[in-house]
Amino acid sequence: MSTEIRNTSPNPPIANGQVDVRGPRFAAWVTTAVLVLVLIAAIFSPIAAAVLIAIQAVVFAIGAAYGPRKHPYGRVYAKFVAPRLAPTTETEPVPPLKFAQLLGLVFAAVSLLGFALGSTVVGAVFAGFALFAAFLNAAFGICLGCQIYPLVTRFRRTNPSPAPN
DSSP: OOOOOOOOSSSOOOOTTEEETHHHHHHHHHHHHHHHHHHHHHHHOHHHHHHHHHHHHHHHHHHHHHOTTTSHHHHHIIIIIGGGSOOOSOEEEHHHHHHHHHHHHHHHHHHHHHHHTTOHHHHHHHHHHHHHHHHHHHHHOOOHHHHHHHHHHHHHOOOOOOOOO
């Protein structure tokens, strides 16, 4: 008796370290919607805006720590959207996406801090920065964090110290 596991999904598995580009774009659309709600809520109730941005900050933290496959919006994409799509033709690496989520977390954290300290303007401005980045990715496929990632990795590399004479 064979114990072979078959993939019955119409989308074949993607190489480790790569993800279907449509997943992060789906996540960016959901993030865009949440951040628009944050800005609308900020007009009427900074407390509601703080709660929403706190939830989004947790989502960003999960994405930054565990990557797009464990990201809550990525899981929704994988379970409900991806099975209905044609197989992927384009993938992207995970590390830049995790870095982009980290940047989103920073914007959301500063936004939350602004709302928590009573500065609705700071909260709204940083939620707006996150919204701009999310919308750019969702609508145009331009991931700002992914564009910045190579620059950051260049600065993180340490040059070998010269050998003593």
